[in-house]
Amino acid sequence: MIRFGQVYKRYPGGHEALQDVSFDIAKGEMVYLTGHSGAGKSTLLKLVAAIERPTSGSVLINGQNIRSIKREAIPALRRNIGLIFQDHKLLFDRNAFDNVMLPLQISGFDHREAAKRVRAALDKVGLLTREKANPIALSGGEQQRLCIARAIVTRPDILLADEPTGNLDAEYSSEILNIFKSFHQVGVTLLISTHDQSVLQRFPVRALHLDHGMLQQGSTT
Amino acid sequence: MKMLREHLHVLQTTLSRLWFTPGASLLNMAIIGIALSLPVGAYVLLKSVQQLASTVADAPQISAFLDAGKRDVELAALKSKLEGNARIARVEFISRDAALQQLQQSTGVSDMIGDLPHNPLPDTFIIYPKATDTEAMEALSQELQSWKQFDHVQLDSAWIKKLDALLNLGRLATAILATTLSLALIAITFNTIRLQILTRRDEIEVTKLIGADDSFIRRPFLYFGLLQGLTGGIVAWLIVSASLWLLNGSLAELTRLYASDFQLHPLSLSDTLALFVFSGYLGWLGAWFSVSQHLWQIEPR
Numbered sequence: 001m002i003r004f005g006q007v008y009k010r011y012p013g014g015h016e017a018l019q020d021v022s023f024d025i026a027k028g029e030m031v032y033l034t035g036h037s038g039a040g041k042s043t044l045l046k047l048v049a050a051i052e053r054p055t056s057g058s059v060l061i062n063g064q065n066i067r068s069i070k071r072e073a074i075p076a077l078r079r080n081i082g083l084i085f086q087d088h089k090l091l092f093d094r095n096a097f098d099n100v101m102l103p104l105q106i107s108g109f110d111h112r113e114a115a116k117r118v119r120a121a122l123d124k125v126g127l128l129t130r131e132k133a134n135p136i137a138l139s140g141g142e143q144q145r146l147c148i149a150r151a152i153v154t155r156p157d158i159l160l161a162d163e164p165t166g167n168l169d170a171e172y173s174s175e176i177l178n179i180f181k182s183f184h185q186v187g188v189t190l191l192i193s194t195h196d197q198s199v200l201q202r203f204p205v206r207a208l209h210l211d212h213g214m215l216q217q218g219s220t221t
Numbered sequence: 222m223k224m225l226r227e228h229l230h231v232l233q234t235t236l237s238r239l240w241f242t243p244g245a246s247l248l249n250m251a252i253i254g255i256a257l258s259l260p261v262g263a264y265v266l267l268k269s270v271q272q273l274a275s276t277v278a279d280a281p282q283i284s285a286f287l288d289a290g291k292r293d294v295e296l297a298a299l300k301s302k303l304e305g306n307a308r309i310a311r312v313e314f315i316s317r318d319a320a321l322q323q324l325q326q327s328t329g330v331s332d333m334i335g336d337l338p339h340n341p342l343p344d345t346f347i348i349y350p351k352a353t354d355t356e357a358m359e360a361l362s363q364e365l366q367s368w369k370q371f372d373h374v375q376l377d378s379a380w381i382k383k384l385d386a387l388l389n390l391g392r393l394a395t396a397i398l399a400t401t402l403s404l405a406l407i408a409i410t411f412n413t414i415r416l417q418i419l420t421r422r423d424e425i426e427v428t429k430l431i432g433a434d435d436s437f438i439r440r441p442f443l444y445f446g447l448l449q450g451l452t453g454g455i456v457a458w459l460i461v462s463a464s465l466w467l468l469n470g471s472l473a474e475l476t477r478l479y480a481s482d483f484q485l486h487p488l489s490l491s492d493t494l495a496l497f498v499f500s501g502y503l504g505w506l507g508a509w510f511s512v513s514q515h516l517w518q519i520e521p522r
Contacts (some may be wrong), residue, residue, distance in 0.1 A: 051521050072434070077431035082475070089427050106433045108227050150431070 001027040001158065001189045002048060007057035009043050009213075017043040019213045021057070025191060027157070030184040033193040033202060035210035041193040044210070045160050048191065049081055050074045062157070065077060068210055079107060082151030084161035088143045090135040096122070097131040103154045121153040122146075140174035148179060152188075159183060161192040165199060179205055228440070235444040240400045249413055249449055253406050254456025257500055259401035261461050261488070267391050269485045276386050281353040281377070284364050288372035289317070289343040296344065299370055302344060308361055313347040320345060343372065355382070403503055406453065410507025411514075417442065418515045426521045435516065442512045443505055450504020454497045462487060 002025040009018040025031050033041050046052040047059050050066050058068040064077060084176045090099050100121055104114040122128045125145035127138075135143055144164060151159060161180070165173030177199055184190055184205075194200070200207060209216040239246050264344065296314070303312045315323075320342045350361050358376055366374040425438055465485050476483045488496070 051430070075429075075432045075434040077432075078430065081432075083430055089423075089430065091424055091427060093424070103228065103426065103431045104427065105227075106431055106437055108224075110226070111230075 001025055001029070001062060001188065002060075003060040004044075004047075005058040005060070007047065007054045007059060009040070009047065009052065010055045013139070014042070017213050018054075018210075020045075021210075021213075021215050023208055023215060024187060027189055028184075030190040030205045031192070032205060032207040033191060034195060034200070036209050037195070039210040040213040042162055043213075045162050045191065045193060046093040048158070048160055049083055050077055061174055079103070079154060080158065082154070082156040082159040083162050084144075084147050084151045084159065086163040086166045088135075088147040090143060090146060090150075091216050092134060092136050094134075095131065095137070096127060096133050096135060099135060099146060100149045100153050103150060107154060114131065117153055118149075121149040124151045124152065124182075126175070141168050141175070143170070144168065144176060148176070152183065156188070158189045158191070161190070163193055163195070165194060165196050170198065173199060174202065224467055227437075231440045231444050235441050235448060237439075238445070239448060241332045245413075246449065249409060250452045250456055253409060253450065253453025253500070253504075254460060256405050256409075257336070257453060257457035257496070258460035258464075260395055260402055261457050261496060262464060263391070263398060264492075265397040265461060265465065265468045265488060267388060267395060268325045269483070270384075270391075271388055274381065274388065281350070281358060281381075283348040283350065283365065284375045284377055285346045285348060285365050286375070287344040287370060289341060299393050303348060308351055308357070309348055310351045311349040312467065313349075315345045315347065317342045317344050330353065364423060374423065381445070386518075403499075406450065406500070406503045407507035407510065410449060410504045411511040413449065414442050414446055414508045414511035418512070418519070422519055425519050429519070430521045438516060439509075439512045442510045446504040446506075446508025446511075447501050448504070450507070451497055452500035453504065454500025457500070458488065458493060458496060 004021050004023050007018055007021040008016070010016050019032065021040075021044070033044060035041050043052065046068060048061060050069060050141065053069075054067050057067070061077065062080065064073070091102070097118055098119045101114060104117060109117070119128060119131070122131055125148050127142060127145055127149060127162075130138065130142065135146060138146060148161075148164070157203055164176055164180075168176070173196060178191075179192055181203060191197075245439060300312060300314060303309055317340055321340050322344070348361075348365070350358055352358070362374045362376045365371055465487055469484050472484055
């Protein structure tokens with residue numbers, strides 16, 4: 001599903017964010033991405049979502065190479081990837097319901113069908129009672145869950161999460177981990193970047209460990 | 222069906238955005254409306270004057286006035302002499318009494334005329350020449366002027382020609398005005414949309430990350446431009462219609478004194494529709510320029 005082959009990413013100015021990174025994530029697999037801050041975790045996730053392109057090497061997502069993907073093909077690729085951001089990237093000019101509705105509007109869903117899906121997604125993350133609330137009125141944990149609801153509402157094949165439990169206390173982060181586990185069970189491919197050791201211990205799956213832009217060998221929990 | 226639904230949805234959100242942030246939008250619409258009302262008003266004025274001119278100017282004609290003091294002219298002989306001229310198609314005689322009567326009937330100056338000791342008007346021949354181009358008519362009127370029976374010969378088509386030239390000038394000026402103000406409309410919309418794109422930068426970034434393509438992102442801005450232009454057109458229509466109503470009220474009094482039923486005609490249905498389509502299109506165009514200029518600069522990082 002996700003295949004990196006000798007990927008290098010060099011930013012203008014000469015900073016080598018990723019060096020010779022190769023790995024393979026099978027369909028339906030759940031993988032952690034670990035490493036110190038600045039190790040290249042965010043860069044790696046950006047390559048998967050075609051927010052950045054590799055300097056060299058190949059990034060294959062569902063058979064499509066990000067290095068050579070046409071600009072016009074990127075929206076369709078992203079519609080199949082659910083993105084969960086550390087800073088949530090919610091829109092504060094609309095309520096929780098409309099935030100989750102946005103991806104379905106982009107895909108052109110029938111309104112009634114879309115509303116059903118939005119409620120199902122909100123229910124899944126435990127925010128069904130807060131659908132009318134503005135995201136600004138939600139707690140950090142609730143905002144993170146709302147971001148997850150928005151990412152899953154289109155039922156994408158791939159979920160990418162960038163430090164989803166970064167700013168949350170243990171109770172919230174275990175809630176969120178449970179949500180991820182349930183997606184893993186229904187066959188969604190997950191790539192979750194984290195530096196939270198407790199997460200790795202509570203639900204151990206394969207982990208890719210980055211160190212100064214290089215993948216450490218044998219980094220499986 | 223899917224497309225229609227998306228478009229309806231965008232229309233709805235754009236309308237609600239207009240509704241909830243009325244300050245800046247209203248100001249813009251007023252500016253566009255005022256800008257458009259100038260050429261539209263000029264157009265209405267020209268059209269009315271043109272209609273007046275076309276009712277007055279039938280066939281080109283020459284009026285030849287006899288000396289009002291002389292009474293010894295053989296009218297019948299003069300008439301047959303005129304009719305015998307190869308360059309004249311038709312001759313019409315208006316006696317001085319008939320002319321006075323006509324004047325008394327047609328204007329509100331009958332009291333003044335009644336006070337006159339004698340009829341000051343001359344006998345007149347209205348002459349319709351065969352060749353109606355300027356040169357031939359000039360030549361004919363000069364020839365008639367040399368006849369000793371005529372006191373004064375007047376080329377009646379001359380002022381129509383002057384009016385025509387004036388109208389052409391007016392049309393050109395209106396076209397220039399319309400072009401410049403249309404460009405202004407595009408520029409206003411361009412700037413409005415630019416500001417909107419800048420203030421909604423985060424939203425655009427997020428929708429791009431979620432997988433929106435360019436047309437999805439462009440659509441609300443294009444609708445906004447279209448609606449702003451269209452509303453500006455409606456404002457212009459209101460301004461022009463209200464001005465015409467006011468002007469016609471005072472014009473009626475004035476024209477009654479001149480025994481004319483001249484009035485400014487309101488915009489016809491097709492002109493109104495053309496105005497709305499044109500203003501909407503210009504708004505859309507300004508938005509389109511703005512979006513294609515600015516949207517590609519916003520890429521998620």
